[in-house]
Amino acid sequence: MSNVTDFPIPARQLSEYEALVSAGPAVLDAIPGAVYICDHDGWLVRYNAEAAALWGRAPDLDHARERFCGSLALFLPDGAALRHEDCPMGEAVRAGVDTRNAEVVIERPDHSRITALVNIRALRDDQGNIQGAINCFQDVSAHKAAEAELLRKNNDLEDFFENSAVGLHIVSGEGIIVRANQAELNLLGYSADEYVGRHIAEFHADAPVIGDILQKLSKGTKLDRHAARLRAKDGSIKHVLITSNSRFKDGKFVNTRCFTTDVTNLREAERAHRDSEERLAATYEAATIGIAEADEHGRLLRVNDAICQMLGRSREQLLDMTFLDYTHDEDRDEDAALFSRQVTGDLGSYSLRKRAHKPDGTTVYLDVKGSAVRDEDGKFVYGVRVIQDVTEAKHMEDRIRESERHLRDLLEALPAAVYTTDAEGNITFFNKACIDIAGRVPALGEKWCVTWRLYTAEGVPLPHDQCPMAVALKEDRPVRDVEAMAERPDGSFVPFMPYPTPLHDAEGNLIGAINMLVDITERKRSESAQRVLIDELNHRVKNTLATVQSLAVQTVRHSGSLKEFAPQYEKRLLGLARAHDLLTSRNWKDAPLDVLAREVIGPLSDAMGQQVNIDGPAVALNPRAALSLTMALNELATNAAKFGALSSEQGRLSLVWKVADRAGQRWVELLWQEAAGPPVTAPSRRGFGTRWIERCLERDLGGELDVVFDRDGLRCQMSFPLRENPHP
Template sequence: MICLQSSRTRSISKCSTRSPGIRIPTDDRALEGMVDDGVLRRLDDRGELRAPGRLKDFQRSRNSRPHGALMLIQGSLRAPSGSMSTPTTIATKSAQALSISDIIFDQLPTPAYVCDDEGRIVRCNRQAIELWGRRPRMRDDADRFCGSHRLHWPHGPRMSHSESPMAAALLSGGVAADQEIVIERPNGERVAAMVRINLLHEAAGGLVGAAGCFQVIGERPEPDEQLQFSQRDLEDFFENGVVALHWVGPDGRILRANQAELDLLGYESEEYVGQHIAEFHVDRDVIDDILARLSCHEKLERYPARLRTKSGEIRHVLISSNVYSRDGEFVHTRCLTLDVTERHLAQLDLQESERRSRELLEALPAAIYTTDTNGALTFYNEAAAELWGVRPDLGTSYWCGSWRLFWPDGTPVPHDECPMAIALKENRVVRNVEAIAERPDGTRVPFMPYPTPLHDADYRLVGAVNMLIDLTHLKQAHRRQQLLINELNHRVKNTLATIQSIAHQTFRGKTDEDLKQRFEKRLIALAKTHDILTREDWRGADLRELISRLIEFACDAGERATVDGPSVLLPQRAVVPLAMAIHELCTNASKYGALTDPAGCIVIEWRLLAGGTRLQLRWVESGGPPVQAPARRGFGTRLLEQGLRHELRADCKLTFEPSGMAFEMDMPLSAAPAT
């Protein structure tokens, strides 16, 4: 006889010694059986033998019990051949009984296994290992509820281990009877089986685990080709998609995750699946809110969150999720995780750039403001508010923030016709325009605007920026400068008049009238040159105008003088020396040179060299009397050959050909004056 005891009660019931028998531990009390060639004799609670029966009768009897049998038994049960030569009595020690119990459990022809109340597998027989195609890890959270590689619903979709009959029985506290599932082995083979789960209770009634057994139906028939392809595609979509996907059970534990999700966080599947989702969230209040909403079957779209990777890096994500339910019961979530870390960092960089730009614009002394495409103000700095004398409301003030606008002549300017409005409406920059802003207190500020349209990468108009240059101080400085220039011009003229009066008195009574006239004409030429400089605010003089006025005054050449050359603005330092040189050439031509003959003429031409940085000028006379070099060099010759070289750093050449005199000069326009 073989006696088995319950692992929980550690008690040994009386057994008959008339024939070999077994005791099978159950969830409520021990049943003793005598098995001999398939004949079962059961003992009642007092240890008395009851009516014999076949094993199948015992199986049916046990199925009718409130909690069901521990496991389905098919076929005869015998002790291993040669394992015991004499019957073992009820005095057999507990350790020996347990060892024999393990042997019998492993010899059961039906796949069976036992889980604790947390779903961890604590025992399985070799038939279960063969069915699963793998040996699960005992008492390990990695193998919970079932030892199979994968599970599937009978119609094909994947069944997570937390959805298995064992999990359902432990969670609900009820029996799972004859439920069909499909077991997938590691090599890809699929086997259909009926599974039955019975709960195990201790003597006091507390749940300590559950036992399960399988009845193999056979190899799962292949679904039709279209369904097979569809299922394969769905599996591939989940497992190998580029978007991170995962499922979370009602208890918050991760049931499944694809490779993209694992790659995102840097975990292996066994490190991630089965853990509580909150362990990977940086902000506990965020994941608590997510789980609370999903528990109410609320749909989440692009919920911002932060996840911590295995390496400790923080990833910014957007989570979209909803709940898969069956008969109204929460089964698991379907979560999509979108990594937006790079975009988040780019947004931070953009915000930092905008902050620095605003700081820069605020620090600038010039008034600056921006508008959108409709002209609504979107930003202005402190300098703009000071210029306007008012702080307009952003978004509701248009075109310009000033109280009123005027043109320089005093004409009012409507805001929708101001330079900024023109720049936006015509999509072009506006320059060289002045306007006047009137403040609420009545003061007016002259300014020059620089409105410029803004465009995106595709050159679409997105707004405009305007810089207002306050011209108040510039206008005041210009008025002061004009007063000084006028005063200088007045004093220069008075000085020249005084010099002319002194010369007139000096030459009174002298017989050399020609010398007197030449001196006076030189003074007048100098005065005319100063008039041109005064009119141009002493910024310089136009070369063509200077030569034309001097020729007209000094020699009255008329059509006999040809003046040709590009427009050149002489620097202020070169105007007076060059004017005196032209005057001397005119005087010499009218007294001794080409203009003394009606057929004579002069040609004055110039050109710019070296990119406009040098001026080359030629004076050529022809048609006059034969020319000879002067016997002595007077004031005019010294001025042409030495004065210009000293004053303007010019290279000068004066030649006296029989056909007429010629003068050539090459001078820098931008060089510093001689010291």
């Protein structure tokens, strides 16, 4: 029986990847091109010397291993950065994707870049598993540069042909148009489809001319600015000059290349010039304006009839003069200086208005336009002077100017802001009041309005192109009964009413508009004050009615009969009336405490200085505090006059006060002290007077009250906080 060694196991054949990896370095270096191999994870395992040369570096395969590529950095052809893991080698080892003739840009350590053409193939084992991939790449930078240069030249040539300012077309040996640029098409008005592919003779207005041109070109004769006429699409005839030569190949006439120069305008100008010369000779004398020619010294060489009539002199007289001889003395130097500069060439033409003397002594105003005729060398030949009598126009201008000045002075004197615009809304004039209301100096030419910013009366931003002036111009109608708000650059606001009104010329055409801005600040303040006053009045009336009602109820409650009720009720109503009179006299503004006290106590005492002492610092009471304190003092004073210190001549009354600080709040502390009057007996029960004073001090003012019925005289301490803005 044979031993198993008698049956040798055949050696397994190496895969491509294994064969390439196990091969010595000399094998890869023998390959004519840059080559490197990566394993199935993308790790660089082999590369040849040419790959290192293109990378500009030799990666270390034993220590700091690298993946996918040995270059410093990779980029796409458009310059976008390409990560190594996203390069074609990455796709090959991950998905087995082969790459053929793809371009990438390799950056070397010295930051130079080359364009490489890569070819990558995945390497598989006999089971089809990816073991790695091989990349064969080569430097195609020189090829890319040559390709770019060729493309640039082709683009330049194409650009020259298509965008040339001169018409270009190519005609085949059979006379068929094979190509034409846009200038050629624009010249004749055809599209490319209508022009290219047709025989060139179809577009020539003169058959013998095109026949002669084609015959010369077929024989190799060059054409230089050969005159011809072409028929445009719209039926018009174009005069052109054709420059062309022929292209031959193997002795055969292939095509022609033609430059077409449009000289239609030149021909028309030449014809117009001839017509002009003829017309000038015919109209020179018939012209209604003066025409004269003068030599370099200003002596007149030629004049027409109009200037003779204008100056009141014959032709013979004028031809024996210089134009300075009849010029006004004050205008002579200016005319002479301008003409001298024109003769020397410093000035091509000039215009001036001057005065001239007529033989009868009258003065006329002349508008002079001077130009020069020169020879081919630029030397002055003669001057042409076109002269118009503007005497009447000058007088009219003076009157208009005076009228405009008067109107401007009038508008400047107006207290209201006034400005004008042209028909497009551009500001043409504004007076000083506009500056005051706008808080800025507008610029002539600004649109629609002189204000900085605009708002409606309700405070909504209003664009200038929607302002009342813009509406008046756009709709050609006056705008009335509109209010607006102008914001100044300093942030302040001015309410105003605009009165834009369109302006028309004698034919009814819209020529602009005038607008008056009336400042209604004071009116708005008055309206606001009136609203506040009405609201305050409503509030006061309600409070007063409530007070009157309370007075009536409390007096009735503490009166034994109607007879007893009437004087008590009347007394308290008079106290309330006094308080209202005092506040009304001060427009319901703050009332001084000392004035209020004297108003209440004064009518009840004939000897204020001897019997009554009122003293304390200046204190301004708001209307609510003044009303309540007046009612309280009136109750005390009435009681003093009836039962207390003021009921006898020996009695004395002292009302003093001070202002104290309580936890950051100012309080008024008053002391009412009676003395030397009838003996005081404490009441068995609290009367209406005491209750009323408590109501005024404690409930209305949030204050404090302490009443002491001392036998020597009533003593009442009152205090309440000072509030600047009390709640209703």
